[in-house]
Amino acid sequence: MVGVKVIASDPDFQPELAAAGSRLAVVKFTMAGCRPCVRISPAFNALSNKYPQVVFLEVDVHVCQGTAAANNISATPTFLFFRNRVRVDQYQGADSAGLEEKIKQHTENDPGNSEDSDIPKGYLLITMAFNQPVKLYSMKLLSSDFAQAPKEVKVFINLPRSMGFDDAERSEATQSLELSEDDYKEDGLIPLRYVKFQNVQSVTLFIKSNQGDEETTKINYLTFIGTPVQATNMSDFKRVVGKKGESH
Template sequence: MSANFKVLTEDSQFQSELSEAGGRLVVADFTSARCGPCQRIAPLFEEMANKFPTAVFLKIDVNQCTSAAASQGVSATPTFIFYRNKTKLDTLQGADPETLEARIRQHYGDGEGEEIEDSGVPGHIDLIPMINKAGCECLNESDDHPFIQALTSAGGYLESDTDEQLILYLSFNQAVKLHSMKVKGPAENGPKDMKLFINQPHTIDFDSAESANAVQEIALTAKDLEGELIPLKYVKLQNVMNLTVFVKNNQNDSETTQISYIQIIGSPVQTTKMSDFKRVTGKKGESH
């Protein structure tokens, strides 16, 4: 049995495992010994723990963990629920291994094994794992310090090339809601004035970014660049497939701009709040 695969037999274990997982993806299989489809997919689910080593796989029998199943709104088995930072990302019912593996890949991220930071915002997560890095683009990035280095907290930084301006295009692998962001950079040449655009059909150019109306304009201070939480206009950012960030200048009008790390905080559009779940009535754990 893989070290990242666990069988839960008590309700108290569920929240404990979610807390311990932190920023790692958690895939919970709510199953039943009396459910034929559950038993057929069970060995395949366990094998997937080997394919996705930085995720946590939990097998939860709904007849042993009745409170955990009810609190998560489980009304049929098998039900697979995906979490990160104790936040529910997605739900999948049924014993289709191909669909299950595709959904795991969607939420798993790039699989590089980096620990995802806690967003620090209850009910929201770091959305970096939901960014399609292959679909991202940066205009005026340095060859030696490209955009990809600012999407990880492991070190490195993004630096502009010919002048201080940058355009960052971030593509998400599903619709998300944006709550806030954090931008880290040096006090002398970290970004200062930024404009945000959403759902652009393609990467906009610098002239368009200068003249177009943004969904939000942000003026960063040197204090903000230490990783302070920057609130976004949440009500205007409810169904975002891509985000464009135009960096107009930097703190001290330096020749180039540096960004050490950018963190986007929010949640998937289909996320359901725990308080919205209704208690299951009737016989728990049986497939419908």
């Protein structure tokens, strides 16, 4: 897709993400009268032509209030990055160089960059970034077709850059999983090794195979269960004994 597609209404947003599929989708959240939004607009349009393998969408937070609220947009311009309808990263501000660097990070190892790329059967890579560090206990996966549901999964956390399939194959995972039918039951949760998921900023899942050895792996729903990491704010500490300047 070349050029920026403007989302006209809330119901149009999810179908556009679905149409992007495994390609990177960059969504610009903008607002009429926002000077930084206007300033970066020509660069955003130029990037859409420079990276034709990426889907570029634009959402006005006043026109699509439901979409803005669902994605917790609190400032404009905000750029959200999606793959397979899963949010993988974000960028705020009107620095076009910084925005392009983010796009490069997510596309340089993208197998979709090469028309001749040969992606092994069933392979899938998904990255999810969190707004703040979290502790994770478990995750839940759902697939409408069990034969296409993930089977062998490698879980990585806090990767410094986007990962390609070759990197995922040879890298040691934070945790490796082999999923069964029980994991996909309505009340099924996939436990994570809590001690290894104490300070998580992003999670990357590398799906190596699916249950039925199908050509395509399919995920309809993915979520993680955990709690935020509470950062210590030194200004919250109160002096209990002694006077200022005393040591103990």
